[in-house]
Amino acid sequence: MSLQIYNTLTRTTEPFTTLETGVVRMYVCGVTPYDEAHIGHAMSAVVFDVIRRYLEHCGYRVQHIVNFTDVDDKVIARAAQLGRDALELSSELAEEFLAQLRALNVQPATAYPRVTQTIPEIIAFVQGLIDSGHAYATDGDVYFRVASDPDYGKLSGRSLDEMLVGTRFELDPRKESPADFALWKAARPGEPAWESPWGPGRPGWHIECSAMSMKHLGEQIDIHGGGSDLVFPHHENEIAQSESLTGKRFARYWVHNGMLQLVNPKTRQVEKMSKSLGNVVTVASFLEQYDADVFRLIVLSSSYRSPLTYNSEIAADNARKLERLLTGLQPASGASEEGPAVTALAAAVATANAEFRAAMDDDFNSAGALAALFELVRAINSARDAGVGGAPFAAAQRALRDLAGVLGLRLSPRPKGRRQDIAPFVELLVEVRNELRKARQFALADMVRGRLAELGVTLEDGPQGTHWKL
RNA sequence: GGCGACGUAGCAAAGUGGUAAUGCAGCGGUCUGCAAAACCGCCAUUCGCGGGUUCGAUUCCCGCCGUCGCCUCCA
Numbered sequence: 001m002s003l004q005i006y007n008t009l010t011r012t013t014e015p016f017t018t019l020e021t022g023v024v025r026m027y028v029c030g031v032t033p034y035d036e037a038h039i040g041h042a043m044s045a046v047v048f049d050v051i052r053r054y055l056e057h058c059g060y061r062v063q064h065i066v067n068f069t070d071v072d073d074k075v076i077a078r079a080a081q082l083g084r085d086a087l088e089l090s091s092e093l094a095e096e097f098l099a100q101l102r103a104l105n106v107q108p109a110t111a112y113p114r115v116t117q118t119i120p121e122i123i124a125f126v127q128g129l130i131d132s133g134h135a136y137a138t139d140g141d142v143y144f145r146v147a148s149d150p151d152y153g154k155l156s157g158r159s160l161d162e163m164l165v166g167t168r169f170e171l172d173p174r175k176e177s178p179a180d181f182a183l184w185k186a187a188r189p190g191e192p193a194w195e196s197p198w199g200p201g202r203p204g205w206h207i208e209c210s211a212m213s214m215k216h217l218g219e220q221i222d223i224h225g226g227g228s229d230l231v232f233p234h235h236e237n238e239i240a241q242s243e244s245l246t247g248k249r250f251a252r253y254w255v256h257n258g259m260l261q262l263v264n265p266k267t268r269q270v271e272k273m274s275k276s277l278g279n280v281v282t283v284a285s286f287l288e289q290y291d292a293d294v295f296r297l298i299v300l301s302s303s304y305r306s307p308l309t310y311n312s313e314i315a316a317d318n319a320r321k322l323e324r325l326l327t328g329l330q331p332a333s334g335a336s337e338e339g340p341a342v343t344a345l346a347a348a349v350a351t352a353n354a355e356f357r358a359a360m361d362d363d364f365n366s367a368g369a370l371a372a373l374f375e376l377v378r379a380i381n382s383a384r385d386a387g388v389g390g391a392p393f394a395a396a397q398r399a400l401r402d403l404a405g406v407l408g409l410r411l412s413p414r415p416k417g418r419r420q421d422i423a424p425f426v427e428l429l430v431e432v433r434n435e436l437r438k439a440r441q442f443a444l445a446d447m448v449r450g451r452l453a454e455l456g457v458t459l460e461d462g463p464q465g466t467h468w469k470l
Numbered sequence: 471g472g473c474g475a476c477g478u479a480g481c482a483a484a485g486u487g488g489u490a491a492u493g494c495a496g497c498g499g500u501c502u503g504c505a506a507a508a509c510c511g512c513c514a515u516u517c518g519c520g521g522g523u524u525c526g527a528u529u530c531c532c533g534c535c536g537u538c539g540c541c542u543c544c545a
Binding site for chain 1: 472473474475476481482483484485491492493494495501502503504505506507508509510537538539540541542543544545
C-alpha cells in the first residue's frame with residue numbers, strides 16, 4: 001500500500017502520484033500578516049509541515065512554497081488604525097510569524113514569496129487573462145469574467161447559477177456578473193499602489209497565489225493546500241484564473257485542513273476565536289506556557305481534515321502525553337543484549353515502523369501514527385524494566401526518535417528561560433536528601449522532596465539514583 | 471435558504487460489513503522506607519436516535535435530532 005491522499009476536488013481518497021518522478025511541488029496558502037498570529041494559523045502550518053516531512057520521509061524532494069499576502073484590505077485597514085505604513089507593518093508581522101514557525105519546529109519552506117515582490121508577474125498574468133478574453137478592465141479595476149470559465153465551481157461543488165441565486169453578491173454596475181471578482185484594484189488615496197497598464201493600483205486577493213505558484217513552481221503543481229475556509233472563493237478563483245490562462249490543470253491534489261475552534265471549558269460551547277470574545281490564543285502566548293511539541297501533539301491527535309477543538313484542558317492533557325513519550329527516552333538500567341526481552345523489543349520496533357507507515361500512508365492518519373509511537377514507548381519501557389540495554393535498547397530509542405522526527409516532534413523540551421541555572425542547587429539538595437535517606441531520616445527527606453515539589457521540581461528515586469525535572 | 475462535514479468510553483480521538491486502536495483521567499496489583507515514574511491487569515456487550523439492506527452494521531441506504539464549516543474577510 002502506498003500513500004493515499006484525500007482530494008477536495010474529487011471528494012475521494014486517491015493514490016498519490018507526482019508530475020515529475022521523485023519531486024513534489026506543493027503550494028500552501030500562508031497568512032495575511034495584519035495582526036498577531038494565533039494558534040489557528042499555527043495549526044495550518046504544522047499540518048502542512050507534517051505532510052512535507054512525511055513526503056520527504058517517503059523519499060520525495062519537496063518544493064514547498066508558502067506565501068505572505070503582505071498587501072490587502074486588512075493590512076491597509078490595520079495600518080491606518082495604528083497610523084503606520086502598511087508595508088512596514090506587514091513585513092514586521094511576517095518576520096515575527098517566521099520566528100514563531102521556527103519555534104514550532106516547522107521546517108522552513110523552500111521560499112516565502114510575497115505579493116509585493118511579485119507585482120510584475122501578477123500584472124503579466126492579468127494582462128494574459130485580458131488578452132484571452134477571461135478578464136476585462138473598467139475604471140482602473142480589472143475583473144475576472146466568471147462566465148468565461150465553464151468549470152467554475154468545480155472545487156467547491158456549486159454551480160454559477162446556484163451561487164447567483166439567494167446569495168449576497170454585491171451589485172456593482174461595473175461588473176458584468178455579480179460573481180466576477182477583482183484581479184486588480186485601482187488605487188485609492190493613501191494606499192500602496194503600483195503602476196500598471198490599467199493605472200495605479202494593487203492586486204486583488206486571489207491572483208497573487210496563482211501568480212506566485214506559477215512563478216515558483218510552474219504552470220502545474222502536485223499539491224495545493226490551505227485551510228478549509230479557503231475552498232470558496234479563494235481556491236475556486238485560483239483554479240479559474242490559472243486554468244483559464246494556461247489551459248492546463250492547475251493542481252492535482254487539493255488538500256485542506258479543518259479549522260481550529262475553541263471550546264469554552266465552562267460552558268462547553270464551541271466558540272470562534274475572535275477579538276470581540278477576547279478569546280484569541282496567540283502563538284506567542286501558547287509557547288510561553290507550553291513546549292512546541294505539546295502544540296504538535298494536539299494537532300497530530302486528530303485528523304487534519306476535521307475541526308480541531310482547543311481549550312486549556314486539552315493543552316494540559318497533551319502536555320502529559322509528551323511526558324509519557326519522553327519516558328521512552330530514559331536511559332537503560334541494565335545491559336542485557338540478548339534473550340526473549342530483546343527479541344520482543346526488536347519485534348515491537350518492526351511493528352511500530354510498519355504501523356506508523358500504514359497510518360501515514362492512509363491520508364496522513366497522524367493519530368494512528370501516534371498510537372504506534374505510544375506502543376513503542378511501552379515496549380521500550382518494558383524492555384528497560386527487563387534489564388535490556390546496549391545496542392538493542394539504543395536501536396529502539398533511535399527508532400522512536402526517528403519516527404517522532406517524521407512528525408516534527410523534538411522530544412527534547414528545553415527548559416524555559418534561565419531555569420537551567422538552578423541545576424547545581426537542586427543537585428545539592430538531592431545529595432543532602434539522599435544522605436538523609438541513608439540515615440533513615442525519612443521525615444526530613446520527604447520534607448525536602450515536598451518543598452521542592454511546591455517549587456515545581458519533581459524528584460523520582462530510581463535504582464540508578466535520583467532523577468529530577470521541572 | 472443553498473452546499474458540505476461531523477456525532478465512538480469521564481475527556482480527547484483512530485477505525486472496520488463479522489463484532490471497538492491509542493493517550494489523558496480513574497481503579498486494583500508489582501516495585502519503593504513512603505512517593506513518583508515504569509510495568510502488569512481492569513475500565514464502551516457498544517459506536518446520537520428511529521427505520522431499511524444483509525446471514526451479520528458502529529461501519530452501506532433513508533429519515534430525525536444535535537454540533538460545526540462555507541456561501542462576506544479568514545489558516
